[in-house]
Amino acid sequence: MYSxxxxxxxxxxxxxxxxxxxxxxxxxxxxxxxxxxCGICHTxxxxxxxxxxxxxxxxxxxxxxxxxxxxxxxxxxxxxxGDHVGVGCIVESCLNCDACADGDEHQCEGxxxxxxxxxxxxxxxxxxxxxxxxxxxxxxxxxNQRFIIxxxxxxxxxxAGPIFCAGITMFSPLKYFGAGSGGxxxxxxxxxxxxxxxxQLAAALGNEVTAISTNPTKEAKCKELGAKHFILSTDKTAxxxxxxxxxxILNTISANHSCKEYLPxxxxxxxxxxxxxxxxxxxxxxxxxxxxxxxxxxxLIGGMPETQECIDLCAEKNIRPDVEVICAxxxxxxxxILNNKNDxxxxxxxxxxxxxxx
Amino acid sequence: MYSxxxxxxxxxxxxxxxxxxxxxxxxxxxxxxxxxxCGICHTxxxxxxxxxxxxxxxxxxxxxxxxxxxxxxxxxxxxxxGDHVGVGCIVESCLNCDACADGDEHQCEGxxxxxxxxxxxxxxxxxxxxxxxxxxxxxxxxxNQRFIIxxxxxxxxxxAGPIFCAGITMFSPLKYFGAGSGGxxxxxxxxxxxxxxxxQLAAALGNEVTAISTNPTKEAKCKELGAKHFILSTDKTAxxxxxxxxxxILNTISANHSCKEYLPxxxxxxxxxxxxxxxxxxxxxxxxxxxxxxxxxxxLIGGMPETQECIDLCAEKNIRPDVEVICAxxxxxxxxILNNKNDxxxxxxxxxxxxxxx
Numbered sequence: 001m002y003s004x005x006x007x008x009x010x011x012x013x014x015x016x017x018x019x020x021x022x023x024x025x026x027x028x029x030x031x032x033x034x035x036x037x038c039g040i041c042h043t044x045x046x047x048x049x050x051x052x053x054x055x056x057x058x059x060x061x062x063x064x065x066x067x068x069x070x071x072x073x074x075x076x077x078x079x080x081x082g083d084h085v086g087v088g089c090i091v092e093s094c095l096n097c098d099a100c101a102d103g104d105e106h107q108c109e110g111x112x113x114x115x116x117x118x119x120x121x122x123x124x125x126x127x128x129x130x131x132x133x134x135x136x137x138x139x140x141x142x143x144n145q146r147f148i149i150x151x152x153x154x155x156x157x158x159x160a161g162p163i164f165c166a167g168i169t170m171f172s173p174l175k176y177f178g179a180g181s182g183g184x185x186x187x188x189x190x191x192x193x194x195x196x197x198x199x200q201l202a203a204a205l206g207n208e209v210t211a212i213s214t215n216p217t218k219e220a221k222c223k224e225l226g227a228k229h230f231i232l233s234t235d236k237t238a239x240x241x242x243x244x245x246x247x248x249i250l251n252t253i254s255a256n257h258s259c260k261e262y263l264p265x266x267x268x269x270x271x272x273x274x275x276x277x278x279x280x281x282x283x284x285x286x287x288x289x290x291x292x293x294x295x296x297x298x299x300l301i302g303g304m305p306e307t308q309e310c311i312d313l314c315a316e317k318n319i320r321p322d323v324e325v326i327c328a329x330x331x332x333x334x335x336x337i338l339n340n341k342n343d344x345x346x347x348x349x350x351x352x353x354x355x356x357x358x
Numbered sequence: 359m360y361s362x363x364x365x366x367x368x369x370x371x372x373x374x375x376x377x378x379x380x381x382x383x384x385x386x387x388x389x390x391x392x393x394x395x396c397g398i399c400h401t402x403x404x405x406x407x408x409x410x411x412x413x414x415x416x417x418x419x420x421x422x423x424x425x426x427x428x429x430x431x432x433x434x435x436x437x438x439x440g441d442h443v444g445v446g447c448i449v450e451s452c453l454n455c456d457a458c459a460d461g462d463e464h465q466c467e468g469x470x471x472x473x474x475x476x477x478x479x480x481x482x483x484x485x486x487x488x489x490x491x492x493x494x495x496x497x498x499x500x501x502n503q504r505f506i507i508x509x510x511x512x513x514x515x516x517x518a519g520p521i522f523c524a525g526i527t528m529f530s531p532l533k534y535f536g537a538g539s540g541g542x543x544x545x546x547x548x549x550x551x552x553x554x555x556x557x558q559l560a561a562a563l564g565n566e567v568t569a570i571s572t573n574p575t576k577e578a579k580c581k582e583l584g585a586k587h588f589i590l591s592t593d594k595t596a597x598x599x600x601x602x603x604x605x606x607i608l609n610t611i612s613a614n615h616s617c618k619e620y621l622p623x624x625x626x627x628x629x630x631x632x633x634x635x636x637x638x639x640x641x642x643x644x645x646x647x648x649x650x651x652x653x654x655x656x657x658l659i660g661g662m663p664e665t666q667e668c669i670d671l672c673a674e675k676n677i678r679p680d681v682e683v684i685c686a687x688x689x690x691x692x693x694x695i696l697n698n699k700n701d702x703x704x705x706x707x708x709x710x711x712x713x714x715x716x
Contacts, residue, residue, distance in 0.1 A: 099626060107627075107651065109602075259644070268457060268465045269465075271653070275648070276644075277645065278644050279643075279645065281641040281643055282641065283639040283640065283641045284639065284642075285639055286617070286632040286636050286640050287636075287637065287656070289632060290632065291465075291656070291658055292465065293656060293658070295629070295653040295656075296647070296653065296654050297652065297654075298644050298645070298647025298648030298651060299648060299651050300648040300649055300651070
């Protein structure tokens with residue numbers, strides 16, 4: 001193992017501090033890279049604050065890594081030294097089950113995926129001094145090439161991290177639920193970090209996009225990102241006028257809400273995909289689904305081949321998240337902002353090169 | 359219009375009686391046929407008793423018609439005099455919308471389908487003396503050829519009616535939700551009229567079928583019909599052993615129940631299709647759907663091309679519902695039986711030829 005500097009936290013309430021963690025040496029199947037940027041996901045805040053329980057401290061969050069390859073194992077054919085690469089939400093899976101064979105590593109049935117941080121290592125592909133994974137608020141990492149995503153050199157590294165989380169979270173259900181070849185009327189409900197990517201990706205794939213938000217000030221931004229229509233979801237008349245107008249809705253809302261509110265917007269044979277970490281039960285009336293052959297589905301990130309496809313599309317179509325680059329000494333204040341209502345479409349991205357101290 | 363004898367009822371509580379109704383003459387696009395058999399669906403009981411409200415009296419129920427063609431209009435190319443034909447749950451639709459063009463007449467967006475009885479006529483393809491449709495407990499009917507299903511001569515007419523209701527209700531979601539080409543692990547929950555057809559059709563399409571029931575005495579029958587496995591849903595251990603074992607569940611349960619109970623049986627990327635007329639809201643936890651990319655969907659009967667395909671498959675594979683033939687004088691007692699817990703897999707079928715009086 002080797003030592004590497006990271007920005008972590010020792011408890012739910014403790015500020016970020018500079019710590020040293022241990023990562024495994026670069027094995028024959030591994031890629032080692034310098035992390036230049038790491039996106040800050042709202043999930044990072046939940047884990048850091050132990051909102052879901054079970055957080056292991058010290059925690060080093062971050063599952064939106066982007067950087068430059070420094071070393072590759074002898075079996076590695078995915079990249080060479082100097083290539084731009086990234087890591088998203090997954091760092092291990094069994095690689096033997098049907099799901100892994102299908103490129104659905106996030107659905108691994110041979111013990112489950114290992115998430116990029118705060119998750120027990122379980123497949124022998126990684127090791128740390130603690131037995132659990134450390135994320136990307138750190139200067140360097142080493143992972144099996146299976147979980148490495150190639151970032152096209154034309155794509156600025158600071159934008160890449162969020163593609164591996166928010167981007168793939170939207171891209172995967174667009175593909176899986178029938179909008180991958182375009183021509184569909186796609187609604188994106190909730191215009192935050194996920195929503196902004198969803199609008200751009202759905203439009204880039206050739207769909208007609210409707211943004212749905214409780215915040216009227218987001219209309220201009222949504223249209224700039226590629227939405228053709230905007231529905232203010234608190235406007236009953238607007239919601240009624242849009243009845244049966246959508247083939248697919250990707251609902252990114254993570255606050256408790258009722259998915260029933262969005263079902264009337266679906267046409268026949270249409271699907272509502274729930275993407276937010278909503279813990280309360282949802283309710284629906286099954287007669288409505290029956291008469292219209294509609295579905296309510298869930299989706300969570302995506303597998304590695306799809307993630308690669310997503311960043312390649314982003315590079316080709318020049319799709320970029322709206323980011324604000326910060327340094328480690330701003331982590332505590334950014335977490336405070338995110339912990340309050342995060343009603344912007346902006347993604348904060350940690351710049352490791354320029355982060356010296358907290 | 360012409361007069362025809364029917365067996366109808368004048369109120370929720372009134373017994374069946376012999377009445378005379380009026381149907382339209384055979385137009386250029388129409389097929390007229392003598393109804394020899396009409397299946398008795400549990401829905402008939404609900405409508406007759408006005409359980410859902412809005413029943414128009416006198417009511418002549420019946421949407422599982424089978425008989426022999428007596429007259430065809432000059433544009434008719436679907437059948438000739440003497441052919442065996444049937445009518446299911448639909449007798450009119452706009453024939454102009456996308457749904458109709460897709461052969462999804464049951465989802466007609468140009469005013470909606472006209473159901474075979476107790477529904478206002480609205481597309482000008484049919485007429486009656488009351489302005490609403492009369493069903494198949496009657497000696498003859500005349501409908502647009504679009505809603506006529508050809509019954510292969512090798513298939514006994516008395517079995518055909520239930521195929522146009524229970525049969526298509528199961529066949530359509532099998533096809534739509536990915537089990538049409540076989541190779542899937544399909545669960546059929548609720549083993550009544552729908553369930554018995556579901557087992558046979560899912561198996562005939564080449565799937566591995568698991569029957570799921572609260573009634574252990576149904577196991578033998580389910581296996582005889584083609585189920586490979588049987589799960590007693592009240593047996594917690596059996597349900598746990600079957601966790602994540604199914605790609606698709608067709609849930610026919612029409613009593614109030616919680617669909618959450620069946621979700622653990624689904625594997626990743628699997629779908630639970632709700633088919634029963636359950637009026638109470640259902641609840642689900644969206645995190646479960648997300649982690650497994652699962653869907654909860656609804657489906658209702660099916661369109662005309664699919665219904666034709668279904669009866670053709672039944673004829674080819676010799677799939678038959680378990681029927682008991684009755685005459686009109688037994689209608690009241692059969693309705694009484696159905697109105698109490700109907701826990702058999704048997705379908706009652708009204709024999710019009712041998713029904714003289716109530």
